[in-house]
Structures are given as structure tokens and as C-alpha cells.
Amino acid sequence: MPELPEVEITARLIGAAVADARIEAASAPGINALRSFDPPLSAIEGRRLLGVRRRGKLFVVEVDGGLSLLIHLMSAGRLQLFQTRASRRDRASRLLLALSDGRELRLREFGTRQTAWVKLLTAGGMAAEETLATLGPEAWPDPPPLRPLLNEPRPLHSLLRDQRVIAGIGRSWVDEILHAARLSPFKRGSELSQEEAGALRDAVTGELERAIAHYERSLALPIPDKLPMPLRVHRRNGEPCPRCNTRLEAVFYEEHVMCYCPTCQTEGRQLKDRRLSRLLK
Ligand SMILES: [Zn+2]
Known part of the structure; x- marks a missing residue:
């Protein structure tokens, strides 16, 4: 069950490893995973990954051109980086970002329920995103009194x-x-x-x-x-x-x-x- 520390370390490790990598292809094989439609997921193909940061228990994967993937792992999701492309039989895959260097960033989900989700948002979409707007202050490193x-x-x-x-x-x-x-x-x-x-x-x-x-x-x-x-x-x-x-x-x-x-x-x-x-x- 990923919480702040697990999302933080994942964002640090994966963010450092993918910064500047180019996205060759993006797809969302999970039936319910992609919760946005405009811009389409193909809008990030050919663009560079700028980094991965955390807000609460969510990931923000930043892509050049002002686009962001907002990812919520829910109770059983994982964001993982692989050296090779996924086999079509990896039924845990919810989002696949194939990088031009052969690696692949995947949102995977374990268990039977499909609740992990991802949204592709513009800067304006991020600012208007309700999940983010309703989040309280960060519990770490410096919460308020x-x-x-x-x-x-x-x-x-x-x-x-x-x-x-x-x-x-x-x-x-x-x-x-x-x-x-x-x-x-x-x-x-x-x-x-x-x-x-x-x-x-x-x-x-x-x-x-x-x-x-x-x-x-x-x-x-x-x-x-x-x-x-x-x-x-x-x-x-x-x-x-x-x-x-x-x-x-x-x-x-x-x-x-x-x-x-x-x-x-x-x-x-x-x-x-x-x-x-x-x-x-
Ligand atoms: Zn005790």
C-alpha cells in the first residue's frame, strides 16, 4: 500500500533515471485507467520526460510542452521502470510509456480491482484538477502546526x-x-x-x-x-x-x-x- 514515503522514494529514483528520456509511444491498456481524454495520450509521444515529483500520495510525471501525467496508485498500484518493453501478457499494466532508449515506464496494478488511474493534463488542467485542489498540506517534510x-x-x-x-x-x-x-x-x-x-x-x-x-x-x-x-x-x-x-x-x-x-x-x-x-x- 504505497503512501508518502513509498511514493517519494519512487519519484526520486525513477525521476532521476528518466529525466530527459524521450517518449516514443504511450498507451493505457487498463480499461479504466486513463481518466482524461483531452489532450489525447498520443500528445506526449515524441516529447521528453522532465522528471517525476510527488504531491501527497500522487505522482506528477512532467513532460515537456507543459503537459503532466497525474498518477494515483490507489491501494495496489506501482510505478516501475523496466529495461525492456512489456510483454503483451503483463495483465498488471495500466499505462505504458515506451522510451526511445528501449526502457519502459509502467503503471502496474496488482490484485483483482482496477482502481489506479492516470490523467494527462495541461498546466491549466493541473491547476483546475480537483484531486489536487482538495489536498491538504504535505505531511512531510514540514507540515503546519x-x-x-x-x-x-x-x-x-x-x-x-x-x-x-x-x-x-x-x-x-x-x-x-x-x-x-x-x-x-x-x-x-x-x-x-x-x-x-x-x-x-x-x-x-x-x-x-x-x-x-x-x-x-x-x-x-x-x-x-x-x-x-x-x-x-x-x-x-x-x-x-x-x-x-x-x-x-x-x-x-x-x-x-x-x-x-x-x-x-x-x-x-x-x-x-x-x-x-x-x-x-
Ligand atoms: Zn508499548
């Missing part, structure tokens, strides 16, 4: 993952951040003290920085299908807390799992397991 930003009566676990509130954090890193800040995932944003908001901001920047630094040390092209994420809490329920050795617990939801340490985060309380309580109803 969090007390005013999170001042809503919603649980921190959902507020921090709301891209309109703060951009870049998802289901994996939110668990690491709340654990680092010693805050309950169910604490409401509007109930944060000044001190807690400060600790949370430090945890946001600290955890995202830790992840990016880890990837800088350990990753090189080609980026693997499955990134080894340096998580200490998320999906580690049943294991000892890395700080206090208490058994990490989890709350299971339909589509995700929330992990936490009862001693460090919830004053020893075990949070209700929604899955279990539904079964018991």
Missing part, C-alpha cells in the same frame, strides 16, 4: 488518513505515527493538547523521515513489486511493542487493520474489535 489542522471531533486515526486534512499518510504509516506519539487512535483531534499536538507533529515528520531514509539506504531500481516497508507496529499485532514489550493489539475493519500498543497508547485499555463485536451481535 497540527492543533488547528486537526481541530475536528473525529478520531486521529481517520483524520490523519484524510487527504483533504493532511496529504500523504495512509493505513500503514498512521499506526506508526500514533504509536510514536503515544496517542490513542480513537482520541479526537479537537481534544489534542498543545503538547500532544507537538508530539504528534514530531511523530509525523519523524516516522515519514525514518521510512524515506530507510528506502534511500536499501532501495535501488528496479523497484520491487512488493516494497519491504520498515513497519514496527502496523500488522505486527501479537508481537511485543518495540518500546515497552506489551503485546501489540489490533482492531479489524472490513478493509483495513489498526494496530496499537495498549500500554503506550490507550492507558492499558483494549479497544473494541469491530469484527468480533459484529459477529457477536
Whole structure:
């Protein structure tokens, strides 16, 4: 599940590798992947790639002539650079940019659902793009003070993952951040003290920085299908807390799992397991 650190390292590695390369052919084999029609995808053929940057959890692939590909990986997409062209049987391909030097930049998606998307936009289209316009401030490297930003009566676990509130954090890193800040995932944003908001901001920047630094040390092209994420809490329920050795617990939801340490985060309380309580109803 790619979040800010995974998108950041991908943008850095691929951006450096493709800068100045020429796009020979562009196609979008996924039926739902291309979500724009004007300009057509063929408008970038013959043009140079200028670079790849990140906004929130999205990629912006910049092409000369003022065009940009806005790419959202959703939950199972990957942006990958290959030394050769894709076989027609690569059913994971959603966008293919064949470069004139023989390499190929691909948006691929794993799993059964097709939700990753791409839009080809002009500068004006980028400025008007709603996905970008509604994004909150970047969670890294320098987010604004969090007390005013999170001042809503919603649980921190959902507020921090709301891209309109703060951009870049998802289901994996939110668990690491709340654990680092010693805050309950169910604490409401509007109930944060000044001190807690400060600790949370430090945890946001600290955890995202830790992840990016880890990837800088350990990753090189080609980026693997499955990134080894340096998580200490998320999906580690049943294991000892890395700080206090208490058994990490989890709350299971339909589509995700929330992990936490009862001693460090919830004053020893075990949070209700929604899955279990539904079964018991
Ligand atoms: Zn603990």
C-alpha cells in the first residue's frame, strides 16, 4: 500500500533515471485507467520526460510542452521502470510509456480491482484538477502546526488518513505515527493538547523521515513489486511493542487493520474489535 514515503522514494529514483528520456509511444491498456481524454495520450509521444515529483500520495510525471501525467496508485498500484518493453501478457499494466532508449515506464496494478488511474493534463488542467485542489498540506517534510489542522471531533486515526486534512499518510504509516506519539487512535483531534499536538507533529515528520531514509539506504531500481516497508507496529499485532514489550493489539475493519500498543497508547485499555463485536451481535 504505497503512501508518502513509498511514493517519494519512487519519484526520486525513477525521476532521476528518466529525466530527459524521450517518449516514443504511450498507451493505457487498463480499461479504466486513463481518466482524461483531452489532450489525447498520443500528445506526449515524441516529447521528453522532465522528471517525476510527488504531491501527497500522487505522482506528477512532467513532460515537456507543459503537459503532466497525474498518477494515483490507489491501494495496489506501482510505478516501475523496466529495461525492456512489456510483454503483451503483463495483465498488471495500466499505462505504458515506451522510451526511445528501449526502457519502459509502467503503471502496474496488482490484485483483482482496477482502481489506479492516470490523467494527462495541461498546466491549466493541473491547476483546475480537483484531486489536487482538495489536498491538504504535505505531511512531510514540514507540515503546519497540527492543533488547528486537526481541530475536528473525529478520531486521529481517520483524520490523519484524510487527504483533504493532511496529504500523504495512509493505513500503514498512521499506526506508526500514533504509536510514536503515544496517542490513542480513537482520541479526537479537537481534544489534542498543545503538547500532544507537538508530539504528534514530531511523530509525523519523524516516522515519514525514518521510512524515506530507510528506502534511500536499501532501495535501488528496479523497484520491487512488493516494497519491504520498515513497519514496527502496523500488522505486527501479537508481537511485543518495540518500546515497552506489551503485546501489540489490533482492531479489524472490513478493509483495513489498526494496530496499537495498549500500554503506550490507550492507558492499558483494549479497544473494541469491530469484527468480533459484529459477529457477536
Ligand atoms: Zn508499548
